[in-house]
Amino acid sequence: MTIFYLVKKNLLSHKIRSFLLVLCIFVAFIVYGVLKSFEQAMHSGIELSGTNRLVTVNRINFTQPLPYAYYNRVANIEGIKNVTFAKWFGGYYQEPKNFLTTFAVEPSSWLNVFKEFIVKPEEKRAFLKDKKGVLVGRNIANKHHWSIGDNVPISSNIYSNKKGGHTWDFTVRAIYDGEKEQTDTNQVIIHYEYFNLSKTFGKDFIGWLVVLTKDANLNEVIAKRIDSLFNNSAYETRTATESAFNKAFIEQIGNISLIIQSVVSVAFLTILMVVGNTMYLAVGERTKELAVLKTIGFNNRLIFNMIMSESLLLTVAGGIPAIICAYGIINALNLVVGGFLPGLLMPMNVVFTSILWMILLSVLTGIFPAYNAVKLNIITALHKNQ
Amino acid sequence: MGHLSQQTLAIININIRSIKNRLGLSISTIFSVALVVGVLLCFLAMSKGFEKTLEGSGSEDVAVILRSGSMSELNSVITLEQARIIESGPGIRQWQGKPMISKESYIVVDAIKKSSNTPANIPLRGIDKMGEIIRENISIVKGKMFTPGTNEIVVGQALLNNFKGFGLNSQVKLGNATWEVVGIFSSPGTVFESELWADINVVQSFFKRSGIFQTIRVKMKKPADVKKLDEYSKNDPRLKLDTKSEKDFYLEQANASSDLIFYLGWPLSILMSIGSLAGAINTMYNSVVSRTREIITLRVIGFNATATFFGTIIESLFLTSIGATIGVSCAYLLFDGLTTSTLSGNFTQVVFSFKMTFKLFIKAIYLSLGIGIVGGLMPALRAARMPLVKINSF
Amino acid sequence: MTTENLITIKNLKKTHIKGKQALNIFHDLNMHIQTGNFIAIMGPSGSGKTTMLNMLGGIDKPTSGEIYFKEDRIDNLSENELTQFRAMHVGFIFQFYNLMPMLTAYNNVELPLLLTDLSKEDKIKKIKTALEIVNLSDRESHYPRELSGGQMQRVAIARAIVSNPDILLCDEPTGDLDRETANEILGVLKLLNEELNKTIIMVTHDPEAARYSKLTLHLDKGEFNQKELS
């Protein structure tokens, strides 16, 4: 038998109570783990942005087009390593609800700018060669069971082609993997050239430019250079870092962080109150036992540690399984909503912060009862009737 | 001994008086229920508010026509030729001898969201006189309506409150054209209040979209005529358009987003209810255990086991009802009428207000009563089954 | 038998202060307690018997005066030093046993050994011996609720002696037991005193119990008077 055994016995002697407390803590940490992972996935676009990538969009709004000519004009600006462009295709597969994040791009420059897309060299060559070829992310290939060489029809909810339909035929030429686990592999990349020639309107216009600067310190200067180049033209531009651009987009949805913080705070406040009060009461009930231990010769440090270990054990017993469950839930959700929310994983820092919270909560719930136990007067405590 | 109800009342009396002996636990139960109820109501009110705004925007007797498959106004493209064919469709209401058809363009522009200071998508709608007439609940609250043929715009009141840069008389630069805000319009509780309006012809020429519209709105003689117009359009191979009532159009958009909020709110609330349920059960066990002596004494005197059972359940309900009352009141004070904006199915910002309704309150009350009953059940059984022989060991 | 003084009390004064009232229990007490003695203390309720035991055991302190344990003064020790003193030298036995309800008899006896760094084998040996002395070896895996009052008190005695203290302080150890069981417990105490030479101070209201001791003192008005055994 050790002190730990005593702690365990104390908790097990009120099985229902301890179970309820563990349940309460479990729930709070599931809420924490899932919501925090969600929040980080929402913001993963910001974190994963290239530090020296800029996005140039039409100053009016990013849904407004830019002339194709801008691509070549920006390429000549000093301090730029690479430039590419994309056009939103509004793609879907078979039915509008199977939407596909589809970009029409100039493929070789696109792959130079987005180095986090890992493509096998031979597949890359095949894709670059075939104007009707398509490069798809691993996730989307798995989802629709596409493999190299498959003919896939992709429809657009914006454009129509010369045959009068909205559907273009493509051949899967390459499948890319993400450099990191969070990298979005739900994208579909098609050749702008093929798309531009076959669409019926909006020809020779592109959506936005993506610029790779030589040095992140130059970002601001280069953004100004680009925008001033097109100042007072019919298509003025607004250039920002990729991360600022992504952040603004998240903000369009709403203040998700605020909502998540609030819910998590409420959950933690609940356990703080419920567990704290119960611990306080539970230790109060044991006044006499504690007095006996003190009489036998248990010193204050031992008594203090014993009570603190009880609250730590409760928190860990609820918290650790909760984080494991949250991990499972996030992985399951990833299968369902991965298309809308790439990068939905449980990040390591969520695990770490959960553990910090467990420690903090166990200290907060244990400290007052532990202090009371230490301050307890043996004589009056023994005097109490059972 | 009196009737069961009298006995129960007597026990409830004892229980409630003894709450002060476990004040900390009771208060934590009350507050955890209040917090759960608050979270639930926040999500439900958000979902409801969004839904109401979109629902309130659509009329049943207005048909919205989009290019088939385009899903949103932003993606839709309709030619002048197609619009002309629609004009001779069936069931269209007339106004001063003209068919009530509004050909509209829909362009997304940036505005700075006040809450985050980042650019957000705002719709600039190009309309003509008929567009204004078709929308019934529109009124200019400040300034005047734009003059056709000029680069004047009017701005929705909700947009004005939540975004920067569109104050009355301010100059707005979009591309290389400058527009002047000449009026503020209100259309309470609709998405239109989150829009900018300008003259259709000016918008088309500035944005190089001459002869192209995004959407056509048609005022029908009666709601059922929307269907007739749809059939008419389906039978014409030149059209390839989708026709639905404006009400349905916004309803579909409402469902997608408010479902998301709704399906996030309920699981979260239920999960968190488990936490406060644990608190409630704990408190009630404590209540029963600390009153063992009184309960057994009463039972020995002749009180009924059922009375002790209900006494405990009702104490539990008493605590959770206080919690629910606090939760509901705080949620009402904090959230009702709070405005915020989010990206709608049309890919533009919709400003909406949180809406607390009586129905939502009822839902929250149900949840708290559920916590109260489930929380009290096991402890109540324990109270009812206390072994009477224990009386000898006091 | 050695007659060295285990406990020496000098000019002890103890006043309980309750609100504005000061209650003088001991004014100026001087006494010795010899090693190996078995003293029964009797006296009216409220006369200060428990107070005396508490001071001797280091859970209460005199208002003034000195208490020596062997050569060491204990009344001016810090709380931590007193805790250590109790762990090393004193065993307590209470009227209501005060066992840990969630621990078995064995584990209850083991409690004081948690404070020592004996090897596992030594611990087992000591616990087994203590349980043997109180004649409860066959009940070691029982929980307190599964034991009778007398058995619980025997577990409490085993717990008190397991760490081999110099003195046992017993506050009405048979107060809650019937005559026959009480005699069994008193027999155990007598055995501990005679065979293992444990110094025992026992507070009791029961003249029969006092008969098991070597010396009976009567506490009245702050003074101990030797009482003739009838």
Ligand SMILES: Nc1ncnc2c1ncn2[C@@H]1O[C@H](COP(=O)(O)OP(=O)(O)OP(=O)(O)O)[C@@H](O)[C@H]1O
């Ligand atoms: N902590 C205290 N504060 C104030 N007065 C106290 C305190 N503890 C004991 N007393 C008083 O001191 C006196 C002696 O108490 P003590 O418990 O020592 O009596 P006792 O001789 O053990 O009595 P009994 O035989 O009833 O156990 C009593 O009058 C009691 O009321």
Ligand SMILES: [Mg+2]
């Ligand atoms: Mg006493």
